[in-house]
Amino acid sequence: MMKNRLLLTLFILCAWSGLAQKAQYQGNKAPLAPLKYIELPLGAVKPQGWLRQQLEVMKKGATGHLDEYFPKVQNDNGWLGGKGDAWEETPYWLDGAVPLAYLLEDKTLTQKVQKYIDWTLSTQRPNGFFGPLTNEERKGKSISSCEQGADWWPRMVMLKVLQQYYTATKDARVIPFMTKYFHYQLQSIKACPLNKWTDWARARGGDNIMSAYWLYNQTGDKSLLELADILYQQTTPWTQYMAERNWVMQASANQTGESWMDRHAVNVGMGIKLPAIYYQSQKTDYYLKAMSQGWKDIMTLHGLPHGMFSGDEDLHGNEPSQGVELCAIVETMFSLENVLGITGDPMYAQALERMTYNALPTQTTDDYISRQYFQTANQVEVRRGTYDFSLPFYRGMNNVFGPYAGYTCCTSNMHQGWTKFVSHLWYATPENGLASLLYGPSSIKANVGNSVEVTINESTNYPFEDQINFELQSAKAVTFPWEFRIPEWCQEATISINGKEFKKGKAGEIVKIQRQWQNGDKITLHFPSEVRTSVWAHNSRVVEKGPLVYALKIEEEWNKKEIKEEGTFYEILPKSAWNFGIPTSVAEKPSKFLQVTTKGMPQGYVWNAQNAPIEIKLSAKQIPAWIINNDGVARIPVTTRDGFYQGAVDNKEQTITLIPYGCSKLRVVAFPLIK
Missing domain, CATH: 2.60.40 (Immunoglobulin-like)
Structure with missing residues (x-):
């Protein structure tokens, strides 16, 4: 009898111990590969210090008020049952506004975004379809087949919104809603494949798979794994592209209309996570190797000093005069945040921090209202023009700062960058x-x-x-x-x-x-850090310290202008010299010749030239022949393999000041070398 009691006690203790060691947060269910790191629920992480200030600026700016002034979102919104925006712009905005509301615990913003979520959850059709009214429904007909539905793509974005919302609230409506939709999609996806309405859904199908796996981890519904396999076959073959390597090389040379969706930087930013996403079900090294090699190839051929690859809109090489679309930055950040959790490879964390703390903040204004469609690394003026971009856009508005300059996708999509970074x-x-x-x-x-x-x-x-x-x-x-x-x-x-x-x-x-x-x-x-230099296009040099790259501080003249089609915008012209080369001695022994001054954190917004907390001073000389051409481009002079620029250089040395790249609007970050 005593022996039986002892055995029972041991059994209970072992069972209790097993329960005690159960994972605190939902990772992957078998047969999906275990996650290296698990995302925390929205709101578990809260911003402090300058990061909280960044999010507060967003709340006071476009993220908190886009629905009050942006016509596409404001007027008769399709995601509230109206005839207005029924595609991606409203879900894009919510994909940043929802996490912002919960990160700041802001009741006003929470109530504002809740009405879109409530409308979406309460208007799901009997067959599982959801979202704005389709053309057939506006004629008074019901959706009896997928052909009467609409584009898969904007629903992928709204699914991401609902995932975040669910982790913050545990709203009981979300899981059955998503389950019903994915059952509808599984029944429909062969007859109405991803590219039935647009190629955007085909290029971005990895986001759809990601949501299906997320729901599988909540419910264990194996039909979601079947759906994911079908979606993978219908999605742009990013894994193959990254593994075989020809694609990224060809993208350096091909700027025609042929297969341009496969070079579109935002598609690339979303697509690069596909090998890691699908690895979870396949569990073979091929997918992780494709991801790793593909990322390295992209950054080798198209990478720029601020940590992001070129994309204006196509991938466009590593010249510092090439543009980077804001949407591409925030989507690449989100991809790396997911890849990091799946693989645990610190390479992706390093890449994520570099682009976040350098490329991201420079592309929006201090009030978080205006933004650039394309930024350039060596950006010595900001004005209307065609520049060296693969998408000139006939109004020449791709480089200026404005709420709507260029295409308005970035007006809506820029909000997820900082919010999701904080959450991760x-x-x-x-x-x-x-x-x-x-x-x-x-x-x-x-x-x-x-x-x-x-x-x-x-x-x-x-x-x-x-x-x-x-x-x-x-x-x-x-x-x-x-x-x-x-x-x-x-x-x-x-x-x-x-x-x-x-x-x-x-x-x-x-x-x-x-x-x-x-x-x-x-x-x-x-983390002790020494000032250092790195080599970039045309044998140029970039000054770095810690996670930051540094750019020439240029005096700025801001001019506010307006055009009928896109409203107000800002041009920024240089008021000080910018065409400097740095001596080879600086590149060889930066710690000897560069003077680092820490000014301390400002009281106000940190990401501008006036408030830059750190400055680096050095001696440099001007290069008279380095000028802005008629297209507004300052193409960098070549530093030859002999080690320095061969053209004429001023004899006079001048002390120049560098500031963190993210604090700049006008700048030179990649410098030619001189004797």
Whole structure:
């Protein structure tokens, strides 16, 4: 009898232990491959410091008020049952506005976006289709077959919105709604394939697969895996393109109309995650190798100093005078955030931080109302013109700042960049721990170990400083693993706990610390960074320190103008010299010749030239022949393999000032070398 009781007790203890170790957050269900890192629910991470200020600016600007002034979203909106926007622009806006509302816990914005969600959830058709009224429905007919439906693409965006909303609210309507829609899609997708209405859905089918896998992890409905396989076959073959490598090379030369959707930078930004997304069901290295090699090839052939690949709108090589579309940046960020969770490869975190802290902030104004359709790396003027872009656009508005300049997709889509980045500063781990893979001022509330809730405050001015401080708050001691990424540019990092050095970390490593953490524990990361130079197009040099690249500070003259078709916009002209070359001695020994000055964080908005927290000064000389041509382009002079520019250079040395690229509007970031 005693033996039976003992066995029963052991069984109960083992069962309790198994339950205690159950994952705190939903990862992948079998047969999908386990995730390396698991996304946290929307709202678990909150912005602090300058990141919160960034989001507050967005709330006061376009993200919080787009529906009040942008005609496409404001007027008779199709996503509220009207005859207005029935395609991508409203879902695009919600894809950033919904997370912003919950990240800031803003009641006004939450109520504003809720009406779109409620309308969408409450107007699903009996067969599962959802969204704005179709042409047939406007004639009074019901949707009896998929042919009477509408484009798959905008629904993919709204599904992303609903996923985020569900993780924040657990609204019981979302899961059956998505289940019914995906059953409809499975029944319809062969008769009405992704490209039936537009090629956008074909190019961006990876987002559809991603949502199907997400729902499978909630419900275990295996028909979703069948749907994903069909969608993969109908989607642009990004995996094949990235694995076989010819595509990315041909894109450097082909700027014709042939297969241009396969070179469209926004499609590429979305498509690059497809190998990693589909790897989850296939579980073979082919997909991860395709992802890794493809990303490296894109950045080798089309990469620019700010961390993003060219795309104006096509992929367009690595000249610093080529453009980058704002939509492409935010979509690539989102892709890398997902790929990082699936693969755990710190290469993607490094790439994500670089483009976020350099390319992203420079393309919007301080009030977050106006934006550029295309930015350029070496941007010494901003005005109407055709430039070197593959899409000149007949009104010449692709380079100016304005609410609607160029195409308005970016007016609606730019909002997801900062919001989703904040949400992905932290990940959960399958071992019921946490991972700090990206860095910025924030706080997190999460369950770890044996279901113990902890709050961690991350105090830092990163990327403008090299120290990050964490403080853990917990009602009791808790054992869990905590992982930290060491950036590639940091040769040796120091991790201290409660004021004592605990561990060193090498460049590019993920350091895991498994221990019993106590309430009040303080962890400090120190990432020493040296000023350095890197080589880019035409043997030019870029100055870098930590996660930031630095650009010439140019005095600016802003001119407000207006055209009937696109409203007000801003041109920016240079008021100071910009055509400088830097000496080879600086490139060879930057720490000897570059003077770094830390000014401290400003009281106001950080991403402008006046408030730049860091400056770097150096001696340089002007290159008289380096001028702006008639198309508004300042093509960089070639530095030959002999080591320097061969043309005439002024004898007079001048001290120039560099600021973080993200703080600039006019700039030179890639400099020719001179003697």
